[in-house]
Amino acid sequence: MTTTTITPDAGATASSPLILTADDGLLSELLPLAAAADVVPTTARDLVAALTAWSRAPVVLVGADLAADLAAAAPDRRPHVYVLAAGRAPDELFRTALQIGAEQVVELASASAWLVELLADLTERRAARGRVIGVVGGSGGAGATTFACALGQAAARAGEAVVIDCDPQGPGLDRMLGLERTDGFRWDALCRTTGRLSARALRDALPRSGKLGVLSWYAGPGTPTLQAFAVREALSAARRGHDTVVVDLPRTPDRLVDEVAARCDELVVVTVGSVLGVSAATRTTERFARHPGVGLVLRGEGVAAADVAAVLKLPVRVQMRDQPRLEEALDLGFGPLRSRRGPLARAVGAVLRERVGGAA
Numbered sequence: 001m002t003t004t005t006i007t008p009d010a011g012a013t014a015s016s017p018l019i020l021t022a023d024d025g026l027l028s029e030l031l032p033l034a035a036a037a038d039v040v041p042t043t044a045r046d047l048v049a050a051l052t053a054w055s056r057a058p059v060v061l062v063g064a065d066l067a068a069d070l071a072a073a074a075p076d077r078r079p080h081v082y083v084l085a086a087g088r089a090p091d092e093l094f095r096t097a098l099q100i101g102a103e104q105v106v107e108l109a110s111a112s113a114w115l116v117e118l119l120a121d122l123t124e125r126r127a128a129r130g131r132v133i134g135v136v137g138g139s140g141g142a143g144a145t146t147f148a149c150a151l152g153q154a155a156a157r158a159g160e161a162v163v164i165d166c167d168p169q170g171p172g173l174d175r176m177l178g179l180e181r182t183d184g185f186r187w188d189a190l191c192r193t194t195g196r197l198s199a200r201a202l203r204d205a206l207p208r209s210g211k212l213g214v215l216s217w218y219a220g221p222g223t224p225t226l227q228a229f230a231v232r233e234a235l236s237a238a239r240r241g242h243d244t245v246v247v248d249l250p251r252t253p254d255r256l257v258d259e260v261a262a263r264c265d266e267l268v269v270v271t272v273g274s275v276l277g278v279s280a281a282t283r284t285t286e287r288f289a290r291h292p293g294v295g296l297v298l299r300g301e302g303v304a305a306a307d308v309a310a311v312l313k314l315p316v317r318v319q320m321r322d323q324p325r326l327e328e329a330l331d332l333g334f335g336p337l338r339s340r341r342g343p344l345a346r347a348v349g350a351v352l353r354e355r356v357g358g359a360a
Contacts, residue, residue, distance in 0.1 A: 017119055019043045020050040020070065021063025026086045026108070030061065033112055037119035038200075047073050054078070059122040062100065064093055071099035080122055082106050117198035121240060130160075130239040131355070134264035136249040136288075138271035138281025143299055146326070146336045147270050147348065148248040149176045153337040154348045156212035159243030160203070164234065165216040166260055167250035168224040174207055174216040178333025182207035186218045190230050197233040199241025213242070228256050235263060244352075251284060258287065266293035266356055268317065271308065273300030278308055285312045293356050297347060317354065320347035 017034065021027055022045045034041045042057065044050035047069055054060065059080040062070055067083050083089075083097040083105045097105045106115065133151060137144035145167070152163035165173040165187070174180045184207035190197075206213035215234060217224050238245045247264060249257055261267055267288055271281040277300075288294050295317040298305055305316040321343040329338040337345055 016057065017041045017059045017061060017122070018050060018053045018057035019061045019063075020045075020047075020066055021061075021084075022046070023063050023065045023086070026063045026065070026084065029086065029108055029112075030084070033116050034119060037116045039119050051075060059119065062102065064089065067093060067096045067100065071096050075100075077101040079103070082118075084108055117201060120200040121198045130242045130245050132235070132239055132245040132247065132264045132266075133351070134247045134249050134261050134267045136261070136267065136269055136284060137251050138269045138284045138296070139277045140251070140280070142270045142272050142277065142281075144251075144268075144270040145170055145173065145176060145248050146330075147268070147297060147344075148246050149173060149335055150337040150344050150348045151268075151351065152212055152214070152244070152246045153177070153335050154345065154352055155244035155246065156210060158352075160211050160213075160241065161244040161246070162203075162206065162213040162215065162238050162242045163246045163248065164238060165214070165248050166226060166231070166257060167248055168217055168226065169250065170248065172216050172219060173214050173248060175219070176330060177209065177212070177214055177335040179207040179209060179214055180219065182209070184208065184213075186216055187226070187230070188218045188224060190215070190234060191227040197237040199237045202234065202237040203241045226256055228259075231256060231260060235260065253287065261288060261291065264291075264293070266295070267291045268295060268297050268351060269314070270297045270299060271312075273298045273303045273308065273319065275303070278303060278311055281312060285314055289313070295356055297351070315356075317356070318347045318350040320344065 017039055019030055019041045027043065042053050054075050055078060062081065062083045064083060064085045081100060081102045083093060083102045085093060085105065085107050087109065089105045089107050094105050135144050135148040148163055152161050155161035163173050172180065185205040203213060206215055247260060249261055269281060269285055271277055295315045296308065296312065298308055298316050298319040301319065301321060305319045309316050323342055323344040326336060329336060339345065
């Protein structure tokens with residue numbers, strides 16, 4: 001009986017994907033795909049070698065040549081197991097995959113791009129999913145877009161962050177952040193794509209400044225609209241690939257906007273601290289009253305926070321004064337958060353420090 005020890009490629013770690021196959025032709029196709037995903041796999045040519053890494057690998061790729069042997073060994077069930085066929089998969093391979101508990105059978109000839117994205121996503125060394133904070137204006141002119149951009153800038157000082165512009169009628173988050181001339185994907189291009197969007201693909205494609213990325217709209221004529229499939233894919237990929245995701249939501253009632261808000265861990269309603277501002281915010285807060293993580297940011301000191309909380313029946317997370325020289329910072333392309341001091345910096349810092357509702 002011959003035995004083959006497990007073979008970690010140079011640079012492989014406990015978080016490396018596991019490839020189980022004795023088919024040199026299949027392996028020669030898989031290794032370049034792993035390289036394209038920027039991961040270093042651990043390869044095994046027999047079951048004993050594979051089982052030592054079975055439970056630790058983030059994803060397991062099983063060659064069709066060894067799938068039946070693996071099913072006979074009955075390893076513990078685990079997620080992210082895929083059976084790979086170099087050509088067309090025979091019917092019996094699907095039955096074997098069910099015995100293993102594999103998620104699907106993959107015909108490599110037509111799924112190489114998908115597999116690269118899968119490997120890149122599942123091997124991301126991110127301890128937890130990203131925190132998603134939605135921001136919406138309680139009334140017109142409340143400054144919700146400004147606050148969303150400032151949240152993104154502050155969050156990027158501690159980790160990977162992205163701001164997502166879900167308001168096609170707004171000023172454009174890339175322009176608010178001084179990134180309108182930076183190359184990268186906007187919604188217009190993303191809405192023309194199909195299929196699964198990997199976290200790394202999204203992160204690499206967006207206009208960026210340091211650790212802050214932005215997904216916004218191209219400037220120009222026409223009336224852009226959000227596509228549900230693109231929004232869902234972008235939000236999912238953004239959560240997987242960033243520590244903090246900030247979503248700028250329009251005030252206009254819309255089923256898709258309400259769905260995006262429901263997917264947020266926290267929802268911040270920015271409200272002007274005046275009688276008229278609080279009155280206008282009533283309808284917005286009623287829309288999101290059932291959200292477990294909704295709270296208010298009160299702009300201005302003309303009304304007491306306790307009174308606003310009582311009227312709107314929501315907690316005031318922070319009350320802030322207007323930021324001096326805000327327009328100048330935006331005009332110069334610095335974004336709203338030009339320094340670490342000032343009312344705006346303190347307000348976004350308070351929101352980021354305090355996790356509420358469904359925030360993990």
